[in-house]
Amino acid sequence: MKDGLEREPMKAGAVAGRIVVVGNGMAGSRLVTAIRDRDRDVPLTVFGAEAEQPYNRVLLSNVLAGVAEPGSIGLVDPAWYEANGVDARLGVEVVAIDRERKIVRAADGSETPYGTLVLATGSTAFVPPVPGTRDGKDGGLPDGAIAFRTMDDCRAIVAAAEGARTAVVVGGGLLGIEAARGLVGRGLDVTVVHMAGHLMERQLDPGAGRVLARTLRRLGIDADLDATVTALEVADGRVRGVRLAEGTREADVVVMACGVRPDVALARDAGLTVERGVVVDATLTSVNDPDVRALGECSQHDGTVYGLVAPAWEQAEILADLLTGADPDARFTGARQITRLKATGVDLVSMGETHHGDDDPEVEVVRFTDAGRGTYKKVAIRDDRVVGAILLGETGTAGTLTMLYDRAAPLPSDRLGLLFPGVGAATEADSPVRMPDAATVCQCNNVSKGRIRACWEDGARTVEEVCARTRASTGCGGCRDTVEGIVGWLADQDAVPTG
């Protein structure tokens, strides 16, 4: 517990020597600022392969959609580094790690010694090795074909979309759909070509995938499912379309959104244990070198490589706690992943195990579908805990569900409230008839319906008289209508001949 009164920084567990961070993306930049939040003095160097200031990759879809400017999604002001004594080598790529001498070598020929090395190299877009992907002028992708990953990619897509009429997005995962939404918003005819039988198959079950496809179709995005791109059609160094089993689909722009691969070449060359990512323990330390740490998409913890920002940021906070000694007991114990699609007109949240059907006796599935309106909601429950959920089309309970899922908290008894906001909270109208005498009408002056009735029976016949005698409605004034209703009802009662 932080007491606030004992705010002396605890340096006991802090690492010795310079901290060198390789990679200045979402994970690396977060780590650097988190370290400086805790320790103003520890020598700190960060290498960033992109010359750009670190930016929020989550917002690239907004840039693509035209709702954010490329220059407006930065995370760290370039001036911040100097002001905070951080040696920032932006646009300088690290080419080798010498673990014997504890130095990193950069493309500019420099050698930088480290006490602790942190790998935050992230991942790179995966381009399937099919014909045409190396037919560009420089031996890479041809003009008009872009792998969607970085700010530069985003700019290239925006530029290519200028004057273009048709686009194919290869890959119907999260990023592919966001790219498709951005392109359709720029006036292009867009088709998503996807290998699996339904969109976002890692996050969605087939039912949700179908509803999503329907929603996208309404927005002008077609989905070509169970379709494998066997080649890019290229002419004169420029992409003309994609080749599929059933023929060629022409396109002026082809966006490759086929997933990412952890960038682990440096680590592998340095002899570190690498599976899909750099293998680290709960302190985010390489399993074969106590002076090397890794976090974010290039790291692998307990068999998992996390591809989302939230776990990377959590790791950054934990690693900063460890490296500065702010909390020597900080540990990464795995993260729950929640995916949210950022595409105008499509509200979608997915978390955890979403593929359960009704056949598993251990798992309770609560589901609602209204495909016509683009709504699909599903919650999977095991041991009274949310283990997975999909909200598509209407996400009003996302806040509740993410909390329950994140914290593995026991579920509310009201299961409907998991799917529909406000259902559990419906209030009864303050009907003067149904209200019991003990019910408080005026909170401000603690006046019950019974007192108003007594006041009536005592001869008060107007709302003004009742209010003057009971002080009802003289506070906030909010119960005036209710008082009027009760007085009116009492008057009606009196008017009824009682025989």
Place this chain on the structure above:
Amino acid sequence: MTATPTHCPYCALQCGMTLTPGDGPPAVAPREDVPANRGGLCQKGWTAADLLTVPDRLTAPLMRPRRDAPLEPCTWDEALDRIAAEAAALRAAHGPDAVAVFGGGGLTNEKAYQLGKFARIGLGTSQIDYNGRFCMSSAAAASLRAFGMDRGLPGPITDLGRSDAVLLVGGNPAETMPPFMRHLSDMRDRGGALIVVDPRRTATARVADLHLRPLPGTDLALANGLLHLAIAEGLVDEAYIASRTSGFEAVRMAVNGYWPGRVERITGVPEPHLREAVRLLAGGERAHILTGRGGEQHANGVDTVSAFVNLALALGLPGREGSGYGCITGQGNGQGGREHGQKADQLPGYRRIDDPGARAHVAAVWGVDPAVLPGPGRSAYELLDALGTPDGPKALLLFGSNPVVSAPRAAAVADRLDALDLLVVADFVPSETARRADVVLPTTQWAEESGTMTNLEGRVLRRRRAVAAPDGVRTDLEIISALAGRLAAPGKWSTDPAEVFEELRAASAGGPADYAGITYGRIEREGGVFWPCPSEDHPGTPRPYLDRFPTPDGRARFVPVEHRGPAEDVDAAYPVYLTTGRVLAQYQSGAQTRRVAALAEAAPAPFVELHPDLAERLGIADGADVRLSSRRGSATVRARLTGDIRDDTVFVPFHWAGEGSANLLTNPALDPVSRMPEFKVCAVRLEPAGPAGEDAS
């Protein structure tokens, strides 16, 4: 009998009321001519006169000869002589900081001023602070760093009624200051929207057009998320940002990290609600963002308020007529009480005590050498926590406060008070703190005295004497004067509030809270005067910032802030969040309202509000006794089951002493800037208490 126009003794709304003496307590009637309440009063106001006849009213000084002896009546001379002698002896033995002073936000401007002056040149101590530190100090600090000035509301309260949208963060005026709701009703009747941010579905949230229910301790992330959306949707006022503010780029960068999905995950507020809130706020001509204690009483309270101020600035609200950011001040004179020198780091006029120019000005008014003025002292909780320790004060003079109930981690505070050589409490009832004192001084109250109060609008009002005080009691000014005389303090120590106010005017002249042009006559003629008011021909300032902000470059400052979360999060041992707050029929520590029969009947005892699902899991029935435990202590209260609260959070009001005191549980983690304790969130465990609980286990 003539009716005396005055104001309610309780909260910062300072509702206008008249008092007409008769048989028994004077008759209370609401005033129509005061905009704040416009003829309304809540139950506290209607029953305020009952305070004048509470059965255990103190009418003679009390003293205990030894720590273990009971308090017994004594004469004023005996009491004052003892205080002066012991204070002088402690000062001689340990230096001037051996004697500390603790004030309150309910004291009039005159008393607050005189108390600060007495501490600095009567006792020579730096050790003075007040319970306002537990109130709106976080909002004050955030306002100062954004606007260069701290005044509660940005304009007359009636501006709220003309607003198109009000975002109310962590405030529940429907219970804490009910007539305030009239202005929000006006707004809603005109088609404006009320957006309430509160983990609980409070009486205020129930009438809101949109209720955002964040997890306790996540308001900052919510604010940054709203600003993120305002930027993303092109709703910020670029022209205003360019011409009237500085520092926006750094804030834009900071809030880039608060995209809706992340904010939803931190706060639990669904993205559609975030979007709707931004749309409502940016959609109209005029809008207000207001914060209350719910947003402020956190270890990151200043940053939280800054986050909402950033949002207000980005939308172009502050300094625009009929719009702005405001803080809903809590205590009766919470505003004036923070302006005139009872705060550890301040001199009258909201001047900084470490500013040489301010020291020279105030020292000249007081007729002393600036060099004799002490520097800044400890903040409220740090001061209470230091009492009776080797390096801390040995004596405490306490006016208008009841920290045994109102301070965080209250049991530890009681221990510190008991460790003092001398505790002096001035009060009109035997409060829980007074009962621990070595000397108790009986004072006049509210309707028995006159002076000025500055309400939540920043409007200076007249409190008028309507009835005679009982024999045997003295005013705080008389007490201070008598002690100053015994301690041979330099300068004048008038007992006449009007004379003290004249001196306050001179001392505040040229300061941020400039009262130089305010006179009792003007207040009466004009229905109150808004500060700053530098001269008698100045009209006062209902709406500051219209032309410029009182910062060096005239621009408001954006301050980038980051979410940190509660100082103490829930874990396996303490798995539930506790938040604390108020109920309608009680006020602050309850020392006054618990003694009013009608209020005690309306709200007789503390309780814990918990969700039926949580109650079921814990085996707690409605109405059963529940023991709540935190790392700092335990409290036992009645269970009150309601669907109006999150099932991961419980609520306990803090107005009561004894085993049901909420502050036995709270966490004294302090904001690094305002030194505000984290009253609004800590981790607790709940279990059934008593025989029923044993059956259940």
